[in-house]
Amino acid sequence: MNSPSSTTTSNRSARGALTTLVTWVLVLIFFFPVFWMVLNGFKPESLASSVDPTFIFKPVTEGYQLAMDRGMAGYLQNSLTAAVIATIISVTLAIPAAYALSIRRVKNVENSLSFFISTRFMPLAAIVLPLFMIFKTIGLLDNIYMLAVVYGAMNLPVTVWMMRSFFLEVPFEIIEAARVDGAGMFREIVRIVLPLVLPGVAAAALISFIFAWNEYFLALLLTSSAARTTPPFLGSFVDGRGQFLAVLSAAATIAALPVIIAGWAAQKQLVRGLSMGAIK
Known part of the structure; x- marks a missing residue:
């Protein structure tokens, strides 16, 4: 039979793990638009403007060159x-x-x-x-x-x-x-x-x-x-x-x-x- 102290410790560990998980989920949600912006910067214009999201492509620096030009x-x-x-x-x-x-x-x-x-x-x-x-x-x-x-x-x-x-x-x-x-x-x-x-x-x-x-x-x-x-x-x-x-x-x-x-x-x-x- 588990003692009250061990049960309390288990509950604290579970709450800590849940808090960590929720924190990481929120971080990823807020960071994803920044990640997608950086990713789009290395895409050709046709892929960046496409409705279908693309994660695998050949990176190009055309967007950076046009911005500096x-x-x-x-x-x-x-x-x-x-x-x-x-x-x-x-x-x-x-x-x-x-x-x-x-x-x-x-x-x-x-x-x-x-x-x-x-x-x-x-x-x-x-x-x-x-x-x-x-x-x-x-x-x-x-x-x-x-x-x-x-x-x-x-x-x-x-x-x-x-x-x-x-x-x-x-x-x-x-x-x-x-x-x-x-x-x-x-x-x-x-x-x-x-x-x-x-x-x-x-x-x-x-x-x-x-x-x-x-x-x-x-x-x-x-x-x-x-x-x-x-x-x-x-x-x-x-x-x-x-x-x-x-x-x-x-x-x-x-x-x-x-x-x-x-x-x-x-x-x-x-x-x-x-x-x-x-x-x-």
């Missing part, structure tokens, strides 16, 4: 420029803002936080016309640097919220000790606080980079040729003649690589950063 390298450079500048702007401005909202508390901090996040909820359709008119008036329409500034401003509320939760995890005793030693506010931030929350800063920077890299609506309406980024370029493969799935899949695979590489390179910092502030 249409000037994809320039669009990737614009996306990289906008994403990097936007990330620098949002992180640089978020550090003192999050510091003031966490360590050196300002009055009515809840109202400030609500104001920050409410600006992120504003529909882009409500602000695109004023932005268009302003940029056209000052002659900066279709300018990659102004687009980067807009991206940085858009990502700032989310970055501030993330970094505030990271700063709240810093033991206040360390900050008090630094102040007793005569550390000023600038030294307190740069030498004491930032090294402790560096994984969180990396996580916030990566999230900001991904948001800027993937943005489509403003890039489509505020740019035309010189500053056009990769997302609107991908949409150009769907026109009145149909959907060119092979070249579109190849271009989308190329566009996804920088984010995948950045996430893979910063995965340790990302996991540590996103876990900061989760457990008190």
